Amino acid sequence: MSLEPRIVKESFGHIEPHGTRAVTYFYGRLFAENPRLRALFPPAMDVQNDRLLHALTTLVRSLDDPASLTAYLSRLGRGHRRFGVRPEHYPAVRSALLATLRRFSGGAWSAEAEAAWAAAFDAAAEIMIAAAEQDAAQAPPWWVAEVVDHERRAPDIAVLTVRPGEPLRFTAGQHVTVQVARWPRVWRTYSVANAPRPDGLLRLHVRAVPGGWVSNALVRHTGTGDTVLLGPAAGAMTPPADAGRDLLLVAGGTGLAPLRAIVEQAASTGLHRDVHLLLAARTEHDLYDLPELRRLEASCPWLRVTPVLSGASDGESPGDDVPGDGRPHGAAVAEALERLGDWSGHEVYLAGPAGMIRATTARLRRLGVPPEQIHHELSEAEQREARLHRIPPATCPMSAHASLKAAPPAPADAPPPPPAPLEPVPQLEPARLRTPVALRTPAGVGSESEGG
Numbered sequence: 001m002s003l004e005p006r007i008v009k010e011s012f013g014h015i016e017p018h019g020t021r022a023v024t025y026f027y028g029r030l031f032a033e034n035p036r037l038r039a040l041f042p043p044a045m046d047v048q049n050d051r052l053l054h055a056l057t058t059l060v061r062s063l064d065d066p067a068s069l070t071a072y073l074s075r076l077g078r079g080h081r082r083f084g085v086r087p088e089h090y091p092a093v094r095s096a097l098l099a100t101l102r103r104f105s106g107g108a109w110s111a112e113a114e115a116a117w118a119a120a121f122d123a124a125a126e127i128m129i130a131a132a133e134q135d136a137a138q139a140p141p142w143w144v145a146e147v148v149d150h151e152r153r154a155p156d157i158a159v160l161t162v163r164p165g166e167p168l169r170f171t172a173g174q175h176v177t178v179q180v181a182r183w184p185r186v187w188r189t190y191s192v193a194n195a196p197r198p199d200g201l202l203r204l205h206v207r208a209v210p211g212g213w214v215s216n217a218l219v220r221h222t223g224t225g226d227t228v229l230l231g232p233a234a235g236a237m238t239p240p241a242d243a244g245r246d247l248l249l250v251a252g253g254t255g256l257a258p259l260r261a262i263v264e265q266a267a268s269t270g271l272h273r274d275v276h277l278l279l280a281a282r283t284e285h286d287l288y289d290l291p292e293l294r295r296l297e298a299s300c301p302w303l304r305v306t307p308v309l310s311g312a313s314d315g316e317s318p319g320d321d322v323p324g325d326g327r328p329h330g331a332a333v334a335e336a337l338e339r340l341g342d343w344s345g346h347e348v349y350l351a352g353p354a355g356m357i358r359a360t361t362a363r364l365r366r367l368g369v370p371p372e373q374i375h376h377e378l379s380e381a382e383q384r385e386a387r388l389h390r391i392p393p394a395t396c397p398m399s400a401h402a403s404l405k406a407a408p409p410a411p412a413d414a415p416p417p418p419p420a421p422l423e424p425v426p427q428l429e430p431a432r433l434r435t436p437v438a439l440r441t442p443a444g445v446g447s448e449s450e451g452g
């Protein structure tokens with residue numbers, strides 16, 4: 001990639017302070033000039049805004065590291081397949097992006113900056129398109145999956161088992177995105193809570209968070225026989241086949257999911273490494289998977305499961321509220337870590353609220369665990385929580401799956417309805433439910449059909 005990182009970084013510095021305003025302007029301009037593209041996006045754009053800002057920041061920061069930039073853009077290109085993005089959409093995005101940069105750079109914009117950004121965009125688009133095309137040759141953009149089991153393990157927690165119509169490849173520790181019939185084009189990330197199995201089933205652990213569209217739909221309004229869409233598996237929190245060390249897994253709440261998959265993976269490969277799973281939860285009812293874990297522990301001599309209760313919270317916002325017993329959050333986990341042994345020789349995997357990941361990482365470092373032995377996906381946890389603290393004021397009662405199974409009326413716990421989308425919502429073809437799926441898009445936008 002022949003780029004001008006210095007110029008791109010400098011000009012981005014002028015735009016960064018305008019963050020959200022600039023991104024809002026970008027999408028406003030994109031949709032004003034290309035109304036048909038609106039149909040590719042969810043009704044409420046808050047998550048999309050965050051994603052664009054995150055993508056631009058990552059792009060600019062990675063300009064000096066072509067290998068990680070290419071890996072990031074390839075992931076982005078593959079991930080955009082599920083939105084129905086096609087090569088012919090890129091010029092419109094390019095034009096809106098340059099206009100936005102020009103608009104928010106004030107007097108600092110120059111022909112040199114424009115050329116540098118145009119070159120950066122073209123190079124990025126080329127990588128994204130190539131990755132998407134390569135991916136299309138081997139995997140569908142999304143999978144239609146049937147819910148084959150739905151267990152309500154607590155008032156706000158469900159464990160769902162889903163069967164994709166086509167094999168969905170993943171490794172233990174990875175996550176997929178999920179879309180429900182009730183909220184078309186709204187994707188949320190959940191870890192797969194099991195290791196790959198011959199029957200291809202995936203288990204998801206979901207807590208219904210206040211105002212959460214997809215989580216409430218999955219926990220309270222989904223049952224056996226319903227259909228969800230799944231995006232491709234992603235994520236790098238996968239232990240190597242033989243990590244060479246014993247494992248310490250620290251789970252916070254439903255952050256158990258990816259670690260549960262790692263435990264299953266260890267069981268199926270016969271690793272002969274000790275695995276200690278520390279299960280942090282606020283209350284007993286949050287220990288929604290403990291009976292199953294106890295059964296697993298009884299049959300696996302190398303596995304030890306230690307639940308740690310931190311106390312119920314008074315507040316509603318996840319992650320940063322204070323437990324009811326007045327002790328600082330994370331105190332119980334920290335005490336347990338200190339009490340239970342020496343972890344400096346362990347490979348450690350953490351999943352749960354961002355605050356827990358940060359606090360536990362700091363504690364492990366103090367306990368002598370080298371940073372390269374501590375694995376987590378903190379930036380994803382932070383993004384998820386940023387979204388939760390800013391519930392968007394819009395919803396969409398239309399359903400991409402409406403023709404598959406009538407969606408019930410919007411639930412009482414859902415936020416108020418959104419402005420109508422400018423274009424018709426893409427519809428799944430009912431007849432092709434369990435075979436490759438076609439996305440019908442408005443004329444001129446093109447149509448996406450599944451590659452095999």
Ligand SMILES: NC(=O)C1=CN([C@@H]2O[C@H](COP(=O)(O)OP(=O)(O)OC[C@H]3O[C@@H](n4cnc5c(N)ncnc54)[C@H](O)[C@@H]3O)[C@@H](O)[C@H]2O)C=CC1
Pocket residue numbers: 189190191192205206207251252253254255256257258280281282286308309310311318319320321323329330331351352353354355356357359381384385
């Ligand atoms: N469902 C899934 O597939 C996955 C979920 N996650 C994330 O895991 C989290 C789980 O949320 P909940 O089940 O509501 O967990 P929670 O909010 O009930 O907390 C679980 C444990 O973490 C501790 N904790 C919470 N905030 C803390 C902080 N700031 N410092 C130290 N400890 C803290 C709590 O005391 C509790 O012991 C969410 O952020 C979710 O996004 C992560 C990976 C997969």
